[in-house]
Amino acid sequence: MEKTLILLKPDAVIKGVCGQIIDRFEKRGFKIIGLKMLQLSKELAETHYQDHRNKPFFQELVTFIISGPLIAMVISGENSIKTARTMMGVTNPLDAAPGTIRGDFALNVRNNIIHGSDSLESAKKEIRTFFTDSELIS
Ligand code: IDP
Ligand code: MG
Secondary structure, three states: EEEEEEOOOOHHHHHHHHHHHHHHHHHHEEEEEEEEEEEHHHHHHHHHHHHHOOOOOHHHHHHEEEEEEHHHHEEEEOOHHHHHHHHHHHOOOOOOOOOOOHHHHOOOOOOOOOEEEEOOOHHHHHHHHHHOHHHHHO
């Protein structure tokens, strides 16, 4: 089954909406095969967002993502990568449709509540960044 990495970012933890978001993925039919709470080091944050290192918002993004604990999870299921992205809504919550996670829980692009891998290649890489094989249930 296809796997993808989901991060419930520090703003989701602070708002106390992680349970509601996890509930949506479970209701949709995905299985959680790995889950942990952690606070990212600057190094891990920079590795995770390495493709954005030349963007003007990179420092702001790293500062935000390391600002507090987050929840990392791997979900598994049919077309999990694309379906999770659809459930999340577009990057800027200003444009995210109501009913999507960002459209329901977020107000601005910096604090946009959730991350989901955007391709099979990035899902594999990102899952390896956050989880060892023994931390994932098969
Ligand atoms: P995605 O999370 O929807 O895949 P990306 O373009 O990969 O969006 O951007 C990664 C993250 O960088 C976003 O989720 C958001 O937190 C942050 N970000 C994107 N654009 C901006 C911006 O213009 N200002 C501040 N943060 C941004
Ligand atoms: Mg992205």
